[in-house]
Structures are given as structure tokens and as C-alpha cells.
Amino acid sequence: MTQPSGSAKLTVEGREFDLPVYSASAGPKVIDIRSLYSKANVFTFDPGFTSTAACESAITFIDGERGQLQYRGYPIEQLAERSRFLEVCYLLLYNKLPNQQEFDDFRTSVTMHTMVHEQLINFYRGFRRDAHPMAIITGVVGALSAFYHDSTDISDPEQREIACIRMIAKLPTIAAMAYKYSIGQPYVYPRNDYRYAENFHYMCFSVPAGKYRSYEEVNRALDLIFLLHADHEQNASTSTVRLAGSSGANPFACIAAGIACLWGPAHGGANEACLRMLREIGSVDRIPEYIGRAKDRSDPFRLMGFGHRVYKNFDPRAHIMKKTADEVLDLVGSQNKPTLQVAKELERIALEDEYFQTRKLYPNVDFYSGIILDAVGFPTDMFTPIFALSRTVGWISQWKEMIADPIQKIGRPRQRYTGPVNLNYIPIEER
Numbered sequence: 001m002t003q004p005s006g007s008a009k010l011t012v013e014g015r016e017f018d019l020p021v022y023s024a025s026a027g028p029k030v031i032d033i034r035s036l037y038s039k040a041n042v043f044t045f046d047p048g049f050t051s052t053a054a055c056e057s058a059i060t061f062i063d064g065e066r067g068q069l070q071y072r073g074y075p076i077e078q079l080a081e082r083s084r085f086l087e088v089c090y091l092l093l094y095n096k097l098p099n100q101q102e103f104d105d106f107r108t109s110v111t112m113h114t115m116v117h118e119q120l121i122n123f124y125r126g127f128r129r130d131a132h133p134m135a136i137i138t139g140v141v142g143a144l145s146a147f148y149h150d151s152t153d154i155s156d157p158e159q160r161e162i163a164c165i166r167m168i169a170k171l172p173t174i175a176a177m178a179y180k181y182s183i184g185q186p187y188v189y190p191r192n193d194y195r196y197a198e199n200f201h202y203m204c205f206s207v208p209a210g211k212y213r214s215y216e217e218v219n220r221a222l223d224l225i226f227l228l229h230a231d232h233e234q235n236a237s238t239s240t241v242r243l244a245g246s247s248g249a250n251p252f253a254c255i256a257a258g259i260a261c262l263w264g265p266a267h268g269g270a271n272e273a274c275l276r277m278l279r280e281i282g283s284v285d286r287i288p289e290y291i292g293r294a295k296d297r298s299d300p301f302r303l304m305g306f307g308h309r310v311y312k313n314f315d316p317r318a319h320i321m322k323k324t325a326d327e328v329l330d331l332v333g334s335q336n337k338p339t340l341q342v343a344k345e346l347e348r349i350a351l352e353d354e355y356f357q358t359r360k361l362y363p364n365v366d367f368y369s370g371i372i373l374d375a376v377g378f379p380t381d382m383f384t385p386i387f388a389l390s391r392t393v394g395w396i397s398q399w400k401e402m403i404a405d406p407i408q409k410i411g412r413p414r415q416r417y418t419g420p421v422n423l424n425y426i427p428i429e430e431r
């Protein structure tokens with residue numbers, strides 16, 4: 001760490017402690033409390049990490065109040081308009097935009113690793129046909145460490161590098177295979193002459209019996225979804241990857257842990273939950289009922305695709321996604337779909353509602369990504385796998401950064417114990 005930029009005073013029951021303060025290149029400063037427990041014998045208490053920075057990172061910056069997102073310093077709006085997912089992968093992994101030669105080499109490297117070990121197919125057969133693809137993907141990605149022994153030694157930079165490439169290259173293949181398995185169609189091998197998003201679309205939608213057709217607009221929309229989900233600093237799944245990695249676990253195991261965490265409806269599962277909700281609402285006249293439920297504290301229902309821990313302003317990704325949703329829906333002629341009409345009206349009503357305004361609850365990226373994915377033909381249970389394959393580059397970049405970080409330690413949160421102490425054991429016959 002650099003030199004402190006100042007100090008903070010903490011008074012604990014009359015005793016005063018000086019704590020160093022470090023500035024950040026953007027965003028809030030941090031108070032370094034690492035010595036607090038040894039000096040003051042107290043823990044800080046922050047369930048949900050609402051005010052806790054758990055690491056230093058130079059990958060992604062979010063200003064939630066202003067609704068800004070930057071990858072390696074580049075605003076997301078510029079990247080969305082001018083770059084492509086694979087170039088953004090390079091940027092996230094290597095901290096610079098590639099020149100043409102670097103990009104060509106990177107693309108070759110990724111495309112040369114898109115196939116998975118043929119024996120992995122046996123794993124798929126072990127799952128029930130109706131298994132959720134996220135369940136399959138979590139298992140298969142974890143199993144990669146049983147197949148690629150030459151990239152599990154985390155102390156070897158070359159092995160770390162190849163693990164990163166493998167992960168970015170294979171996730172689309174693994175996700176597409178999970179989809180094909182669930183619908184009973186033959187697996188489709190990747191094609192290295194297709195671009196990243198197009199190849200994924202091809203592996204999901206082509207069949208040996210027919211001619212495959214893709215649309216540039218759809219490929220571009222998919223690529224954009226990948227790009228907008230590529231990283232999002234220390235969210236729940238990324239923190240899970242870091243925590244798993246802090247013990248020295250191999251990268252495949254760490255990413256499998258991240259995928260498991262992403263699945264929850266409060267995180268990556270929100271896009272699927274959002275579309276299910278739009279379908280359940282069904283028609284515009286039922287929206288007030290659901291808005292009422294979302295506002296009712298005694299009802300656990302929440303408007304899926306609304307709200308964010310960090311963004312207390314419009315999610316910048318949602319702005320971009322909304323525009324693309326309109327374009328894709330025009331292309332596939334879905335502008336009159338009931339789910340879309342419900343989505344548009346729900347957004348309008350919620351944005352004007354005092355409950356959502358005061359709590360700064362705006363539509364997030366998942367509100368629109370589900371609408372796009374639905375329009376281009378993906379079933380809802382593929383939405384979160386698509387989020388997972390997009391976020392893989394973020395997870396692996398954060399993992400790589402963590403492994404190389406000299407201040408990194410095994411993650412070990414503490415607790416405020418509230419259970420009983422010093423009970424006497426009573427034999428079962430006396431209880």
C-alpha cells in the first residue's frame with residue numbers, strides 16, 4: 001500500500017485509536033482497520049459488507065451515486081459503442097487495450113481452447129434431463145480441475161495464464177452443451193471461424209439436420225450483453241471467487257464457486273426471475289397489484305430487475321441495454337409482445353412512484369437483458385448461464401489480480417457471537 005493520506009480517530013469506550021486513511025484513485029477513501037482487533041480487542045460489524053472494502057483492485061470502478069461504470073478506466077458507454085467483448089476480455093485481463101497483433105494472438109489463443117475434453121460429455125449424461133443449466137454448469141466447471149491438471153498450480157504464472165484463457169474459451173461451450181442436453185438435441189462443437197458471440201449462438205441454435213442462420217444484429221446484441229456483464233467489481237459472486245481463491249483453491253474450483261453464488265435471484269438469477277415475473281403479471285392492468293405487493297413490507301415479493309446495492313441512480317448498463325432491447329425487438333417483430341408491454345408500463349409506473357423514488361430503486365441491467373434474450377429465442381433458464389459466461393472474464397481477472405497481490409491473505413471474517421456459552425452436557429436419557 002502507498003503512504004496514508006491521513007488518519008481517523010476511533011474512540012472505543014473511552015480509549016482512543018488512530019487509524020490510517022488511504023485515498024483511492026477514484027471513489028471513497030478507506031480507513032485501515034487491520035490493526036484494530038489486536039489494539040482494541042473489538043471487531044467491526046458490517047453484515048453484507050455495506051461499508052467494507054475487502055481488497056485493493058485496479059480493474060473496475062463504479063460510482064453508484066452518479067451511475068458510472070468503468071473497466072480499467074474506460075467508461076462503459078465508450079466500450080459498449082466502440083469495442084467488442086473479446087477486446088474487453090483482453091482489457092480486463094491485461095490492463096490495456098491490445099494493438100492489432102496482441103488482439104489477433106489473444107483471439108487465436110481463445111479460439112484454440114473452445115473445445116472441451118470429450119470425456120466431459122459423460123458428466124452431462126449423469127444429470128437429469130430437466131436439471132437447471134446452472135446446476136449442470138456449476139458441476140461441469142468444478143470438474144474442469146479434474147481434466148486440466150496442467151493449469152491448476154496457482155504458483156506458476158504460466159499455468160494461471162492458461163487457466164484464464166481456458167475459462168474464457170470454454171464457458172460458452174459448456175453453457176451451450178447444458179442447453180442442448182436439456183432439450184435433447186446433439187451437442188454442437190464450436191466453430192473457430194465464428195466470432196465469440198456468434199459461436200455461442202451457433203452452438204445453442206444450430207442442428208445437424210438444418211442450415212444454420214445468424215443475424216448480425218442478434219450477434220451484436222449478445223456480444224453487448226456479454227460486454228456489459230463482464231465485470232462489476234466486488235459483487236457477491238466475485239467476492240466468492242476471491243474468498244475461495246484466498247485459500248489457494250485452483251481457478252476452476254473458484255469459478256465454480258462464483259457460478260453457484262451468481263445463481264441466486266438477488267444476483268445473477270434476477271434476469272430469469274424478472275422475466276418469470278413479467279409473464280406472471282401477464283397484462284398491464286395487473287401491474288398495480290404487483291406494485292402494491294412490492295411496497296408491502298409483510299409480503300416478501302420484490303420487483304425483480306429493480307434496485308441495486310451500489311447504483312442509487314440509473315444503472316448505466318440498463319441505459320445501454322434498453323436501447324438495444326428496442327432495436328432487437330424491432331428486428332424480431334416482438335414490439336407487441338405482452339411481456340414487453342408489461343415491462344414498459346411497469347418501468348414507467350415504478351419510476352413515478354414515491355416508494356421507488358425515495359429508495360432510489362431504478363431498473364437494473366437484468367430488467368432489459370432478459371427481454372432481449374427472450375426475444376432472440378433463449379429460454380429463461382439460460383439467462384443466468386449467459387450472465388455466468390459473460391462474468392467469467394471478470395471473475396478470472398479478479399482472481400488473477402488477487403493471486404499476484406502481496407497484501408492478499410486468506411479471507412476470514414469474524415462474528416459477533418450471540419449464542420450460549422459454557423453449557424453443561426446432559427446425557428440423552430436425562431433430557
Ligand code: CMC
Pocket residue numbers: 232235265266267268270294295301302303304305306307308309310359361364365366
Ligand atoms: N422491490 C421492492 N422493494 C425493494 C426492491 C425491489 N426490487 N429492492 C429494494 N427494495 C426496498 C427494500 O425493501 C428496502 O426497503 P425499506 O428501506 O423500506 O426496508 C429498500 O428498498 C432497500 O433495500 P435493501 O434490500 O436494503 O437493498 P440491498 O442493497 O440490500 O439490495 C438488491 C439490493 C439488488 C438485492 C435488491 O434491490 C433486490 O432484491 N432487487 C431485486 C433483485 C434484482 O433485480 N437483482 C439484480 C441486481 S443487478 C445484477 C447483479 O448485479 O447481480
